Amino acid sequence: MIQPSSTSLAQQLLSILNRDGDRLHRIDDYLHGRHDDPYMPPQADDEYRLLARRSVSNWMPLLVNTPGQALYVDGYRAGDETGQGSATNLSSPQWEHWQRSRLDARQSAIYKGALTYGHSFTLTERAKGTVLTKGLSALRTAALYEDPANDDTPYAALTVTAWPSGETPGTARMWDAAVEYKVTFKTPADEQSVRVAPVGRHGASECPVTRFAASVDLEGRTVGVVEPMIALQNRINQTIFDLLVAQTYASVKVRTVSGMAPPVRRDPETGEVVYDEQGNPIPLPINHNAKRFLFAEDPDVKFGSLDETPLGGFIDSIDMSIRHLSAVAQVPPHHLLGQIANLSAEALQAAETSLSRMIQEFRTVFGEAWERVFRVAAELEGAGAVDDFKGEIIWRDMEQRSLAQAADALGKLKEQLGIPAKGLWKRVPNVTQTELDEWDDLADDEDSVRQLTTALNRATPGPERELGAETAA
Incomplete structure (x- = not known):
């Protein structure tokens, strides 16, 4: 492979961020409750738009947090010379690096970033004489692979440290297999404005950025748990909006009367009817509510009522959409609906089988990523575990x-x-x-x-x- 120049690498990485920016920001919006408005008539008034804002029922954080809260690294078993795992202890270099980087608390953000956007990253570097690992956001970071479907080591990676603002250019850090660079740019799409300057060797024999991918296909595409659920989330929001409209305007009986003329305004001195400019009598407002009765002396006056709109169909539709969401997302229905009555222990275990399989898949792919992080950290620290491909991540058993x-x-x-x-x-x-x-x-x-x-x-x-x-x- 012909090694491209550092400027060419920076341009490619920034173009990836520019290309994927709209898609990733849309995913970010849905995670934080900024959803598309449900359908409403073009002439909808402010009251309709208020109901549209209130119809957003954000299920996305639950879809991310449910598997994310079951992912917790509890130890690392290093491989010995015979290939048999040796128990981790407090003095092992891998676990010391983990604790020094405060990854007990920070690991959750890395998993949830990968589950949300499809991938997240970590950077392992020497800072102030100490080797530390920290997480990098998928919204700011991109990496290049020779084979993105199978390689776990990128040949270059870039993370934006500051986006452009006005006349101030954006800044970024970039790493290849040996050197770290400082990058400046006006916009990610403006390749001519990219400037690259070497900072120095980062100390590792390969790029120190590691990808945590929730799911990677053979084309190298990563998919999280949010993007496939956007259509179902929109369907739920639309149904809740229709429910709110029906509940607001048609959920009570409407009383009707025909053949009755409203009272009109009369002159207080003469008692004569007061007319408007068009010659029509000016009606008086009627103070009518549930405590008052209407009566008429004219026998031709007829009273009636219009039935309220049943809301049960809307509620059943919402329940069905949430169950579809549960099936597609592999999250047990009782996690979403809160209905666990009359369920035996065997039924609960069967309901969570699909979730357990998904969590086990995430543990496998994330565990491989952590093993690479430990190898890069060992090389930077000069430890003897640089080629430890027999190590194993120990995950905490989160089953109750x-x-x-x-x-x-x-x-x-x-x-x-x-x-x-x-x-x-x-x-x-x-x-x-x-x-x-x-x-x-x-x-x-x-x-x-x-x-x-x-x-x-x-x-x-x-x-x-x-x-x-x-x-x-």
Whole structure:
């Protein structure tokens, strides 16, 4: 492959941001509740437009947060020389880098960015003598791959640090396999305004930017969970708008009267009818409400009513659309509808099977990305785990199970299958890697004390042995 110039790389990366900008900003708008207006007549008044704004029922954050809240890295098991994973401990360089970068709290934003836009990025760099990893937004960052469907290492990446404002040009940082560059530009679409200046070597043998992609097809396209749901979200908003219109204008009975003339204005002195400029009597306003009755002396006057519009059909339509959203997004219906009554534990587990499979897929692809982050960090730190392709990310088990159920199941695994108790520790609900390391140390101390006690008992004769010796004598 012919290596393009740094200016050409910057132009390509900025053109990617310019090309995808409208699509990504549309996704961002839907995530934050800035949806397209539902259909309404062109002559709609302000009251209609107010109902349109109130009809937005934003389900997108729930679709992102439901799988995102089940993604939590709890440890890292480094590969040893034999290919067998060794347990992570607090002193491992990978976990020290994780804690130093404060990724316990920051990892969630990286996952949710990938789930929202289809991809997000991390940057691993040496800052003030310390190697740290931080997240980069898909709205500001682009990367180039020789094979975007299969490569996990980009040959160049760029992130915008400041967008252009007036006469002030925009600025960006760019990395290739060896050097970091500073980029300035007037607009992402103006290739002639791009200026590139090298900053220095970044210290790694490959681009230090890592892509976290929720789903990548064989064409290298990334898709999140928001974009495919926009059409269903619009359908829900339209149905809620129709419900609000019917509820506002047609949800109550309308009383009618025919053959009755309204009272007219009369001169207070003469009692004669007052006419307007066109010669028509001026009617008086009628103060009518639910506490008042209308009556007429004329027998030809007829009273009637118009029935209200039933709202049940609108409510059923909303419920159906939400169920369609649930099926397409692989989110259990009770997460969206809040209906969990009369559901057994087996039914709940079956309902969450699809969600569990989706979460497991995300863990697999995100885990590979984190393993690359650790390799890049190890190279920058000069550690010995640069080529550790046997490491494994440990994800926290977020399934809700009672401690009693877990203890019973783990006890049966130990007794019936002979699995060592130490091998089952990590399956205890909500146990952290720090606790596992502490248990390991306590178990070693306890084992040492037990061995010492056994040795002393064998070396020192007890009362029973002494009594036996005297009886024999």
